[in-house]
Amino acid sequence: MLLKVENLSAGYGEVQVLWDINLAVDTGESVTLLGANGAGKSTLLTTISGLIKPFRGEIYFRDQPITRLPPRERVKLGICQIPEGRQLFFGMNVRENLMMGAYARPASQKKAVAEDLEWVLSLFPELKERQRQLAGTLSGGEQQMCAIGRGLMARPELVLIDELSLGLAPVIVDRLMQVIREVFQQRQMGLLLVEQDVHIGLQLGSRGYCLETGHISMEGTCQDLLASEHIRRAYLGI
Secondary structure (H helix, E strand, O other): OOEEEEEEEEEEOOEEEEEEEEEEEOOOOEEEEEOOOOOOHHHHHHHHHOOOOOOEEEEEEOOEEOOOOOHHHHHHHOEEEEOOOOOOOOOOEHHHHHHHOOOOOOHHHHHHHHHHHHHHHHHOHHHHHOOOOEHHHOOHHHHHHHHHHHHHOOOOOEEEEEOOOOOOOHHHHHHHHHHHHHHHHHHOOEEEEEOOOHHHHHHHOOEEEEEEOOEEEEEEEHHHHHHOHHHHHHHOOO
16 A cells, blocks of 8 residues: 555644544555545645644555654655645746755756656646746746646655645646646556545546545545535535
């Protein structure tokens, strides 16, 4: 198993947000995490990334415990998070932002990093045209492309994407979904996707979990979740 989360509880200070979360993502698998605002989805991703220390529970990556590893070491192992709101370095240009994704890779991979940069730019020709443009001047869609490209520059085995479609036009979302499908199939990376738009999340994922008020309330294949009366009523208005 690529990622395994066991009985994980976490929060901020004395405020608990997550209770006894159990979740798994295998190599080459796309898993969607559904839930309303405030359900704890982003908290779960940042805990897996190491930015939040859990109250209790364990996180395993390739069957090795990583619960106490700092974020940098998790990146080196192959875990990458694409955060909500993109979180680009607005005072740096596109190329510099992309290269920041490779910061944890050793100097011996210099040639491979250069090849990966060209590959990312081929995925997003808009970024290739704007390599010297400040990231803060890009459109929302271009910023999301840059954030995804920066994550891919780490050569991750597991990618955590927080709100892929947030604030983006449908045509841009369709484009990003197409790229993600192609890249993750080709490179057999694991994907854990947080997505408030249930249709998008269930289209990209093969399995899914529903997180409600810090608890996993449902899990199953995305087809089963889409057919669930609870999901249809609570998230699709049907």
